[in-house]
Amino acid sequence: MDWRADQPIYRQIADVIASRIVDASLREGTSIPSVRQLASDFRVNHLTVNKAYQSLIEDEVLCSKRGVGVFVCEGAQAKLRASLQHHFFDIELPRVYDKALRLGISSTQLCDRFAQWEQEQ
Template sequence: MYEWNKNQPIFLQIRQKIVEMILNENVKSGEALPSVRQLATELSVNPLTVTKAYQSLVDMQIIEKKRGLGMFVMENSQKELLSVEREKFLSDEWPQILKRLESLGIKLKELIKKEAGA
């Protein structure tokens, strides 16, 4: 069973799961996503929650509805998402990581050196 983060709406967590599937190319441009019912059953959530997650991706022009067929990944979605996710990381997550490193007394050069030696 999937563990949900109580501090974030479930539909946003589902959306992020789908974004990661597209970024990792588990689902490629032109391919169908699981049906709303199928994904709702897999994740043990209300189908309306999955619908809300899908709709947010439709609004972002990452996926598209094909009447009678389901949801499909749009052309260039992986490239678009990569750009959006990188920007989000650099503007939101990276500054927090740098603050955490500073509070722990860890120098960025140390991390790079450690990674290069690993």
């Protein structure tokens, strides 16, 4: 995996796990790889992965069961989707809107393009 310099590696690992939960490749109630396994897979220190897991546990996305492992919490997918939607509407979409204004792209043109992409799906 190629790590970006603009964000700590543990945060990037947490984002990868969250993405897998959102797209349901990691399902609620299922166990996730051990810290050491994921550290080996990503070729990072196990403490970095542990910090990513702890961050997601604090956010109540992952649940730790002592002696058993770490699992995806029930409701994690909905919680993550709501958080990502909030981020999209409050941070990403205003940037797109500002750029569209600078480029002279109307809201009608944007809506038409969205409708076109939706039909192509």
